[in-house]
Amino acid sequence: MASRILLAVPAHDEEATVADLVARVRRELPEYDLLVVDDGSRDRTGRILDELGVRTARHYCNLGYGRAIQTALKYAARSGYEGLVTLDADGQHPPEQVRAMLEAFGAGGFDMLIGSRYVASQRYAGAPLGRRLGMRTLSLLLSLVTGQRVYDTTSGLKAMRRVVFAPLIRGQFLDFHAEALVYLMRLGYRVGEFPIAMPERLHGQSMYGLVSALEYPLKTLLLLVLGLTQASLARREARR
């Protein structure tokens, strides 16, 4: 199964961290294929990836995190991979923890497993107030509509099975967060969380600034409602 799983790293202007991440992935997970989606980086990220000989899907302009994940999904689907693991390029997702996560993924029969910062403590300690509030609201909302609590709806560390590639490529999602989880869960796919420890970000900055902190919940909420509708329609279609 190992060689049939693709590790995908969306990267945008990550020259400070990408080489270290690639080295750690190669050291810790040598049996897996690695794909970096260079999402229109304007710094040296692309050159570093070339120097390292990493398989790279290069976006000629910045399309955003969601589209970068979608590119990885399309590549994995077309290349016949049985699974896909996404990691952030800022090094916050330790490759050292991915092996244990993949073991749990295989053993648990999940269709998607989320590397979760909060499932162990079931609290949002350490996150800034706004983020904590948003995460708690989205998590409660998700539990309300699916009946299952997911504590870390915004984690970029995810393992997914091939069966979810097609619905994720087809659907309308922002960053494959709560809106995608609701959609998959309502379609009957098994989603779970795996506890991980995530170090503080050392380089770069979060992709969520002040404006997106206001925009993000509204967009996610809208897509969440639409995802529910879409999943109901798909289920009705499947029953016919």
Added chain:
Amino acid sequence: MTWTGGLVIDALALAFLIWVLNLVRIGRLYVGYGVILVALAAASAGVVSITPLRAATQAALARLFGAGGPLVVALCMLVLLLAYVLTQVTLLASRLATLVQELAIRHAAEPPRSSRPAS
């Protein structure tokens, strides 16, 4: 504004809301634009449904523009036009994104270029 007038505007706002949501659902309208248009429709419906808000808006419009009726129609037309333009922008952006993704996948399918010495 009469009670019936308010009801007509509410019905129009609801129809607009459903249209916008469906456009987002089928990928013809970017969700960021959708949020703005949904907020606009909800605000319009709210203004005509809540009496003190409606009275205040009517007074403000009358003070600024005199008779408010034609102005509301013109604003509605502008919003519809805006929605149409945004669907076209979304369509174009979506096609461009697909093209960029296809090129990226083709690039990834080639063997990686490496400047590392062979081990």
